[in-house]
Amino acid sequence: MGRRLGVVGGQLPASLILIGTLLLAACQSGGQQPTASAARITIALGSEPTTLDPLARDDGNERAVTDNIYETLIKRTADGKLEPGLATAMPTQVNPTTWEFKLRRGIKFTDGEPLNADAVVATVQRVLDPSFKSEQLSFLGSITGAKKVDETTVDIISRDPNPLVPASMYWLRIAPPRALRDPNFASKPVGTGPYVLEQWVKGDHITLKANPNYWGPKPPIQEVTYRFVEEPGTRLSGLLNGEFDLIENLSPDDASRAPKVATVDGGQNSLVILNTMSGITADPRVRAALNYAVDKQALASKLFDGYATVENCQFMSPDWFGYNPSLQPIPYDPTRAKQLLQEANATGASIDLTSTSGRWLKDREETEAIADYWRAVGLKVNVSILEFNDYLNRLFDQKNRPQAIFLDHDNALFDASRTMDAYFARGGTGTSNNDPQLTQLVNAGDKELNQQARLQDYQQAAKIACDGSYFTFLVRLKDVYGLSKRLVWRPRTDGKIFVSEMRLTS
Amino acid sequence: MLRFVLQRIGYGAVVIVLVGVVVFVVTHLVTNPVQAMLPLEASAAQRRALTHQLGLDRPLPVQFVDYVTHVSRLDFGTSLWQRRPALQIIGERLPYTLELVMVAMVVASALGLLLGAVAALRPGGLVDRLIVTLSVAGLSVPQFWLGLLLIVLFAVNLHWLPTSGAGDLRYLVLPVVTLAMPSIANLAMMVRSSMIDELNQQYVRFAVAKGLGRARVVGVHALRNASIPALTLAGWELIRALAGYTVVVEVVFGWPGLGHLAMDAIERQDITLLQAIVLVVAVMVVVINVAIDVLYKAIDPRVNLG
Numbered sequence: 001m002g003r004r005l006g007v008v009g010g011q012l013p014a015s016l017i018l019i020g021t022l023l024l025a026a027c028q029s030g031g032q033q034p035t036a037s038a039a040r041i042t043i044a045l046g047s048e049p050t051t052l053d054p055l056a057r058d059d060g061n062e063r064a065v066t067d068n069i070y071e072t073l074i075k076r077t078a079d080g081k082l083e084p085g086l087a088t089a090m091p092t093q094v095n096p097t098t099w100e101f102k103l104r105r106g107i108k109f110t111d112g113e114p115l116n117a118d119a120v121v122a123t124v125q126r127v128l129d130p131s132f133k134s135e136q137l138s139f140l141g142s143i144t145g146a147k148k149v150d151e152t153t154v155d156i157i158s159r160d161p162n163p164l165v166p167a168s169m170y171w172l173r174i175a176p177p178r179a180l181r182d183p184n185f186a187s188k189p190v191g192t193g194p195y196v197l198e199q200w201v202k203g204d205h206i207t208l209k210a211n212p213n214y215w216g217p218k219p220p221i222q223e224v225t226y227r228f229v230e231e232p233g234t235r236l237s238g239l240l241n242g243e244f245d246l247i248e249n250l251s252p253d254d255a256s257r258a259p260k261v262a263t264v265d266g267g268q269n270s271l272v273i274l275n276t277m278s279g280i281t282a283d284p285r286v287r288a289a290l291n292y293a294v295d296k297q298a299l300a301s302k303l304f305d306g307y308a309t310v311e312n313c314q315f316m317s318p319d320w321f322g323y324n325p326s327l328q329p330i331p332y333d334p335t336r337a338k339q340l341l342q343e344a345n346a347t348g349a350s351i352d353l354t355s356t357s358g359r360w361l362k363d364r365e366e367t368e369a370i371a372d373y374w375r376a377v378g379l380k381v382n383v384s385i386l387e388f389n390d391y392l393n394r395l396f397d398q399k400n401r402p403q404a405i406f407l408d409h410d411n412a413l414f415d416a417s418r419t420m421d422a423y424f425a426r427g428g429t430g431t432s433n434n435d436p437q438l439t440q441l442v443n444a445g446d447k448e449l450n451q452q453a454r455l456q457d458y459q460q461a462a463k464i465a466c467d468g469s470y471f472t473f474l475v476r477l478k479d480v481y482g483l484s485k486r487l488v489w490r491p492r493t494d495g496k497i498f499v500s501e502m503r504l505t506s
Numbered sequence: 507m508l509r510f511v512l513q514r515i516g517y518g519a520v521v522i523v524l525v526g527v528v529v530f531v532v533t534h535l536v537t538n539p540v541q542a543m544l545p546l547e548a549s550a551a552q553r554r555a556l557t558h559q560l561g562l563d564r565p566l567p568v569q570f571v572d573y574v575t576h577v578s579r580l581d582f583g584t585s586l587w588q589r590r591p592a593l594q595i596i597g598e599r600l601p602y603t604l605e606l607v608m609v610a611m612v613v614a615s616a617l618g619l620l621l622g623a624v625a626a627l628r629p630g631g632l633v634d635r636l637i638v639t640l641s642v643a644g645l646s647v648p649q650f651w652l653g654l655l656l657i658v659l660f661a662v663n664l665h666w667l668p669t670s671g672a673g674d675l676r677y678l679v680l681p682v683v684t685l686a687m688p689s690i691a692n693l694a695m696m697v698r699s700s701m702i703d704e705l706n707q708q709y710v711r712f713a714v715a716k717g718l719g720r721a722r723v724v725g726v727h728a729l730r731n732a733s734i735p736a737l738t739l740a741g742w743e744l745i746r747a748l749a750g751y752t753v754v755v756e757v758v759f760g761w762p763g764l765g766h767l768a769m770d771a772i773e774r775q776d777i778t779l780l781q782a783i784v785l786v787v788a789v790m791v792v793v794i795n796v797a798i799d800v801l802y803k804a805i806d807p808r809v810n811l812g
Contacts, residue, residue, distance in 0.1 A: 138548040203762025
């Protein structure tokens, strides 16, 4: 570096003083001590909602906020049972493709429009409109429209007999027709729920305040602010520093550090889909061995620190429709696994296990643990951890099914049809078997209107898949939340975060 | 001079076009937004339908021509996730990033210059060795880790500062320190070595011999000359902060800036938003580059940058 003429040197002392003042001011104003207002809380979400339009996207962060602004015809109890919401009672089936809902009278949206059949029709039309490109259609099954019968009666119509309509209506948040036509609807939500939008500072926070005209019981929490913090370490720090009252997806490793932890048996079940059509996994003895080989209890208690339970051989949660309570986990029995592999002449054979990393809690670690258990009984296991998009390409590849692919499954509909359409039946996005009986049972159940017969179809399918070891059945994760000392809240099995169900200790 | 400036701008434009093409091709080849948008259990037919509605099933060249046509009208498309104009979203977030980067760079320049100059006064002395060691540490510490460390220390343990988010000045302190750290270290090292050079120059000895005070010789004459190479380096640090470091720092501190937005766009495979962010950042980098070159030439007409 040679010498050059100086022109900037003279300006530097000024900037020094400026910065010194800045830092000084920053230090003097002291730390963040949240003002102890009784009815105000802050929730840290992992990411900012992409929109506040309740019909557009499949986005859990959006739902976390809009579930408090909008309401549904049908809702669930904290334990997952369906019950009437904006409807006065559970719907009645007037013919195989039509469900009739009676609406509560006297409810108004926050813009003054009444909750009536027109609002339901407008909402259904909006979500089904192809040009609206809703990502929620997979939750609505074969619903084709809605028809007003009178002011407070509305029919939901589907193409095929659709037993899922009541469950689907827990998904459909009802909005008023006039607001739906507003081009700014996505940032100006208008619902019937206990909270209304107060402020949305893009990228930083959303604040809701209690709806003064709410038709139901007044919620104890008056104001809730959502902050968006991606990094789990920062979320936990914010909780410890008293900035947040609730953080989601607390890692089991961090749970002991949180002021208070709330857990609920969640809906995430891990499994490995086995290819029953080709390779060594076509042999049911090998598939059974792959189940006997894995110590599920150790995964639950060691890998997940007890924030998981061994699931009952069906990767469904007990509160889902179609769950088979008679199935039991396949025990951990490495001797039996070795023996079965020997009988199948598969000892020393190699198996490809596909998985991804960073998508689900400890997905890579769980995959590696499974691979080690399989190695311990005498298999060569080639693990490939793929980037999520490549992983999905592999999972959805219909021509060349992966031999064994790890997956964390959850089912927001709480209905076996969603699980089994995707992983049991022919044509499912992740189906790796060609058992005609499974496909037949699932297809029958999807259209069966008699609830008892429908339940039997799914439970029968689950039993076949368990008996035939079509999958390696693993563990069910608990949802883990970190709470501030002052917040009282019981998490729900459906993962919804209703602020109206929270309160503060006095 | 005008020709020089125009030439620089011309090169910059070529760079921006190349970046645009590469980003378009790469995002379209390695992503599948529809897979990321729909739930895993959505049917193949539903995936196909959304792909069609978004126009992503058209041949790549057709999509490219469409993209170029729109961008040439300054229409950067609609974010797949937010369904709003990408440029509008960027406009909401960019001020946060500029605030963070500007303050961090002022801090870095000031501290870098000060520490470098102090270290150069007595090379090999205790103060010098301390500053050099700290600089090496500042350069080698991962910002991700540094950020979390500062949060644990100043927010969780001391309760002096908030952990994350944007707001008053207190929210700015930790992200600024984290972002500025490698730049402070880099600048301090650079200023130190050029300062040592300067102090050994004959004009300095002459000035001292003439009886000028040491403070004036060091503080005005030597520091002024030593700070010129630092200017170029500061420009580079600015570019690196703007086009890279902010991603980590903003994610760690939940800072609502452009880097955080870029991270979200990548995770969600929001390719239109990502393309727009990359183009906007590319334009900023090119503008800063041209400015540095021009400034450099203005300072020292002997500089021949081609």
